[in-house]
Amino acid sequence: MKSNNETHLVDWKANVSDNEQPKIPLNVGIAVGIGALLWLGPFNGVSTVLNPAKIADIMNGAGARANSFLALLGTLGAIASTISTIIIGALSDRTRSRWGRRTPWILVGSVLTAAVMVGLGLIKNESQLPIFIVLWCGVQIFINMIVAPLLAVIADQVAPKHRGTISSIYAVGFAIGQYGGPVIGGRFLSNINPNLINTGYFVFAFLILLSGPVAAMFLKEKSSLAMLKEKLDFSGFITAFIFPVHKVRNFYLALFGKMMIVITTTSFATYQVYILTSGMHLDSANAGKYISLMGIATMVMAILFASSAGPISDKLKTRKWVVAFAALLIAVGTILPFLVKSPAMMIWYGVIVGIGMGTFNSVDQALNLEVLPNPETAAKDLGILNLANTGGQILAPVLGAILFKAVGGNYLTILPFLTIIAIIGGILVLLIDENRTV
Incomplete structure (x- = not known):
């Protein structure tokens, strides 16, 4: 019985x-x-x-x-x-x-x-x-x-x-x-x-x-x-x-990898006006114009690639490589305004990072689901993974302020450090063992 x-x-x-x-x-x-x-x-x-x-x-x-x-x-x-x-x-x-x-x-x-x-x-x-x-x-x-x-x-x-x-x-x-x-x-x-x-x-x-x-x-x-x-x-x-403690290596790699990427994108968004005005010496009106163009480019690319990246990852039977590639795109977009100090690079930032963010938002969510330690506590564990978003958003302006002071008060010179942070996020994701997830 x-x-x-x-x-x-x-x-x-x-x-x-x-x-x-x-x-x-x-x-x-x-x-x-x-x-x-x-x-x-x-x-x-x-x-x-x-x-x-x-x-x-x-x-x-x-x-x-x-x-x-x-x-x-x-x-x-x-x-x-x-x-x-x-x-x-x-x-x-x-x-x-x-x-x-x-x-x-x-x-x-x-x-x-x-x-x-x-x-x-x-x-x-x-x-x-x-x-x-x-x-x-x-x-x-x-x-x-x-x-x-x-x-x-x-x-x-x-x-x-x-x-x-x-x-x-x-x-x-x-x-x-x-x-x-x-x-x-x-x-x-x-x-x-x-x-x-x-x-x-x-x-x-x-x-x-x-x-x-x-x-x-x-x-x-x-x-x-x-x-x-x-x-x-x-x-x-x-x-x-409680935070999960068993079979959690992949779980915490995904959490901290995502947090690094959120810190990068949030810091850039926080200081985009200052990058254009203080860093590239535009007035407020022209800075606003470039921010609008960058926003449109980011939105269009994010929507386009969000719709295609997930099915591609299904066919490739991998999440981490697609997410890591998205992190690389975000890193490349972030360094561009530092390498070429032209307002036009902000629009290219929007294009490249829009592709990266569309891909990331699509496939990272699937990856998060597959690193959950226990399907019966999925909502709670996804809430903990969401700390990557809230934590990254809280830490981004703090880290940005520290970097700004460390590099002598130049907003453009923050960008190489943000680029490295995004790359670290991608590396953490690549350390995930997909044989234990899919």
Whole structure:
């Protein structure tokens, strides 16, 4: 006789094998692609466009006070995001419901994020800014109820041989949201009209509200009621929330390799205005022109190569070599403005790094899924891997400031160091043993 626990283990599985899934599960690709577009577009539009505009309006100008407040907002938001993504991922892994492990979180997260974003739009004066901080941290927490489970769906429902293709679809949605959200946000800045800015918050809240139901409709996730129910005693707590410690060599190589690449791209983005003005002696207007052209080049190349890199990695049956090649492209693009101190090189940076980032965002996600130590804790472990993003974004300006001081106050001379960091990231990825992943 089999025990109830053994029966549960037979009836329910945390992942899908290649043999069980001969065809590409396009429904999952559509769910994660549209889901990524509908959460990231509004998030980027608010964080990079509407928030700075609202704060500048409330504080009567984009001066030192507004910049300090935005820095505080970014720091507290990053901390809230870092902690919440691991906790939410762990709870998602342990969720037993007729709608599956991920769907309830995605649905509730979209409702809560939308509600808090509406609250941000209702802030009108400086006395309410402490509430603004709390609400923004709420956005960072609640949006992870969408992000962490949505990424884990690929590990749950996609066989390893199809993960490159599905990750490519996700990366296309990610790229459109990443670059398109600020473009839409900019449409609500007509003469910095406070009422129009608030309308932008409400529009973005509606789009985020759609992300959960649309993703759930395509996912049609199976029930997780047959999943083994574990007691959350001390041992269970450690399993649920601690950083993985067994079979983790590939896991941490992927984490730190990704962090090096994020540090490179984030540092460049942080100092791009200063590279053009202080380093290449352009005025603000011309610097803005080149930054716009660079952004367009990056967006087009990222979307184009995000759609093709994943299927190519599936056919090549390798992730690490494609990711390492993307790191090399990012390194090459980063060094160009240092080698040829011409503003035109910034556009070439956009072309080359756009190809690299499109390839990287597509295939790195598939690689992350394949270095997970345990498929039953996929969401939590993916949350830990996300520390490469949040950690890299926090460390980038700090490292940039240190390098700037070390090289004598020249922004262009930072670029060779960033290039080396990207190459180190690629080398770390190449050290991954794919025989233990695929």
